[in-house]
Amino acid sequence: MTYLMRFLACLVLLFAIPQAAHAAWLEASSAHFIVYADDSEKHIRRFAGELERYHAAMAFLVNQSSRDPSPSGRVTIFVVKNDREVRRLYGEGSRYISGFYIPRAGGSIAVVPRIKLKRGEIDMSMLALLHEYAHHFLISNSRFPMPRWYSEGSAEFFASASFGSDGSVMLGRPATHRGPELFLARDVRVGDLIDSDAYEKKKRSGYDAYYGKSWLLFHFLTFSAERKGQLKLYLRRMSEGKSSRDAGLEAFGDFHRLEKDLDSYLVRRKLNVLKFPTNLLKLKPILVRTLRDGEAAMMPVRIRSRRGVNEEQAAELKNDARRIAALYPYDPAVLTALAEAEYDSGNPNRAILAADRALAIDPGQKNAYVQKGFALFQLAAGAVADPDEGRAEAYKRARKPFLALNKLENDHPLPLIFYYRSFIELGQTPSKLAIEGLEWASELAPFDLGLKVSVAIQQLRDGRTADARRTLIPVAYNPHGRELAQKAREIIDQIDSGETISGGFEMLDLPKIDDADEEDEQRRLAH
Numbered sequence: 001m002t003y004l005m006r007f008l009a010c011l012v013l014l015f016a017i018p019q020a021a022h023a024a025w026l027e028a029s030s031a032h033f034i035v036y037a038d039d040s041e042k043h044i045r046r047f048a049g050e051l052e053r054y055h056a057a058m059a060f061l062v063n064q065s066s067r068d069p070s071p072s073g074r075v076t077i078f079v080v081k082n083d084r085e086v087r088r089l090y091g092e093g094s095r096y097i098s099g100f101y102i103p104r105a106g107g108s109i110a111v112v113p114r115i116k117l118k119r120g121e122i123d124m125s126m127l128a129l130l131h132e133y134a135h136h137f138l139i140s141n142s143r144f145p146m147p148r149w150y151s152e153g154s155a156e157f158f159a160s161a162s163f164g165s166d167g168s169v170m171l172g173r174p175a176t177h178r179g180p181e182l183f184l185a186r187d188v189r190v191g192d193l194i195d196s197d198a199y200e201k202k203k204r205s206g207y208d209a210y211y212g213k214s215w216l217l218f219h220f221l222t223f224s225a226e227r228k229g230q231l232k233l234y235l236r237r238m239s240e241g242k243s244s245r246d247a248g249l250e251a252f253g254d255f256h257r258l259e260k261d262l263d264s265y266l267v268r269r270k271l272n273v274l275k276f277p278t279n280l281l282k283l284k285p286i287l288v289r290t291l292r293d294g295e296a297a298m299m300p301v302r303i304r305s306r307r308g309v310n311e312e313q314a315a316e317l318k319n320d321a322r323r324i325a326a327l328y329p330y331d332p333a334v335l336t337a338l339a340e341a342e343y344d345s346g347n348p349n350r351a352i353l354a355a356d357r358a359l360a361i362d363p364g365q366k367n368a369y370v371q372k373g374f375a376l377f378q379l380a381a382g383a384v385a386d387p388d389e390g391r392a393e394a395y396k397r398a399r400k401p402f403l404a405l406n407k408l409e410n411d412h413p414l415p416l417i418f419y420y421r422s423f424i425e426l427g428q429t430p431s432k433l434a435i436e437g438l439e440w441a442s443e444l445a446p447f448d449l450g451l452k453v454s455v456a457i458q459q460l461r462d463g464r465t466a467d468a469r470r471t472l473i474p475v476a477y478n479p480h481g482r483e484l485a486q487k488a489r490e491i492i493d494q495i496d497s498g499e500t501i502s503g504g505f506e507m508l509d510l511p512k513i514d515d516a517d518e519e520d521e522q523r524r525l526a527h
Contacts, residue, residue: 153218167278178212294328
C-alpha cells in the first residue's frame, strides 16, 4: 500500500469514528426555573434538576404550598462562559463578582459562569446562585421583613447544600467557605449582629465576619436543643412591632451568654444537617430543547438586554441585533430580541415593527407583546404621539399588547402594572380594577421593591394609611432596599407620628420597569 493510500485509509477511518457531541445553546424549562446554557443536554438537565431539588427541599421545610409560579414568575438563569464574562455583564464594581441576581416583576434573572456539578461540596458559583435564590424564595413566601442578620444567615444556611447521587438534598451543611472570615476576619459581636444600629455605628471599612457570624447564629438557633423555640419567639416579637434588639433580648436572653455559646458551637467537631430523601421532594418533568440557529446566535444580545444597558451599550447592541436579524429574518425569537434592542436604543417605531413581525409568525412570543407595549407607552407619553388621535386613544392602543399578553398568561404582572400606569400617565384616577390589579401584581412579584412602593403610593392617595404602612414594611427593612428603604422608613415614621402625608411620597412616583436592585453578597462570597 502506497503512502497516499495509507493516508486516505486513515482519513476515511477518522471520519468514520463518531465525534464528541458539540455543545449547543439549550433551554431547560422546569417548574421554577428557565436555564439557558451553551452546554450538553446531560449537564443542563442535571443542573436544572438540582435547582428544582433545592427549591423542593426549602418548600418542604417551610411547608410551602405546591402551587407553581406563573411562567413569568420563574427565575431565568443565563449560564455564560466564565467568571470574566459574568464580570463584563455586571459592569462597574464587578471585581469580586462570581454571579449575580436581579429581581424584577415579570422577569427575574441570574447570571452565572458554567458551574462544575459535583457530589459533596458545591463550587462557589453554585453557592452564589443558591444564596440568591434563597433570598428570592424566602421573600416570595413571607410578607414579614427579615432583619439583615436573619436574611443573610438563612440564605447562607440554605446555600450550604449538597446533592446526593440518590436524588437526596442536604441543607444546613457547615459553611466551610466562611471559615477563614470566622477565624481570621474582624469579629462581629452577636449583640451588634442583632442590633443593626449598633453594628452600623461600629462598622469600619474593611472586611468583617458579618456573613459568617450570621450563618453561625442561624445554624445554632436552628439546631440547639437548649434554645428550642427561641428563633420563632424572636420573629414573633418582631412581628408584634418590637425592635430586633428588644425581641432578641426577650427571646435569647443575655447577649454575652449567647456569644459564649456561639464560640463553643463554632469549634464543635460535628454539626447537624438536614437531609431530604428523594421521596420527600415532589418534582415535575424538566423539558430540554435545542435552540434554533437564529436563537443561539442572538443569545449574547438577549442576555445583555435582559441585564440592562445604558445608552452607549444600547446603540452597540442594536447593531448586533440588526445584523443577526438580517441573517434570520423569519425566526420569531430573533425578531423579538430585535424589538427589545430597538426599544432600548430609543427606536420605538422600529421596535413595534419587529414585534409585529415576530407575532405574525408566532403569536406566543410573550416578550414581543411586552416590547410592543413598552414602545407604544413611550409614544403615547411623548410628543411623537399622533395629535389627531389624542392621548387617551394613544394609551388605549398602548394597552392592547398587554391585554393580549394577559390572555396568554393571566398572572403575568406587567399587563396589570401597565393597565394601572395608563391611568396615572393620563392624569386620571385609576379604576378600582386597575388598583386591584396593581396590588395583585405585587403579590405575584413580592421581591420587586419598586412595585411595592407604587402600591403604597396609591394606598396613601386613597387614604388607606394602615394598608400603606403594611405594604412599606418589607421595603423599609429590606437589607438591600437602599434609597427606597430609606424613603419607606421616613413615610412609616410620618404615619406613626400622626403626621398628614401630603405629597412627600410623590417623588417616588412609579418605578421604571428596567430598574433593578442589584444585591452585593456575591462579592463577599468570592472573597
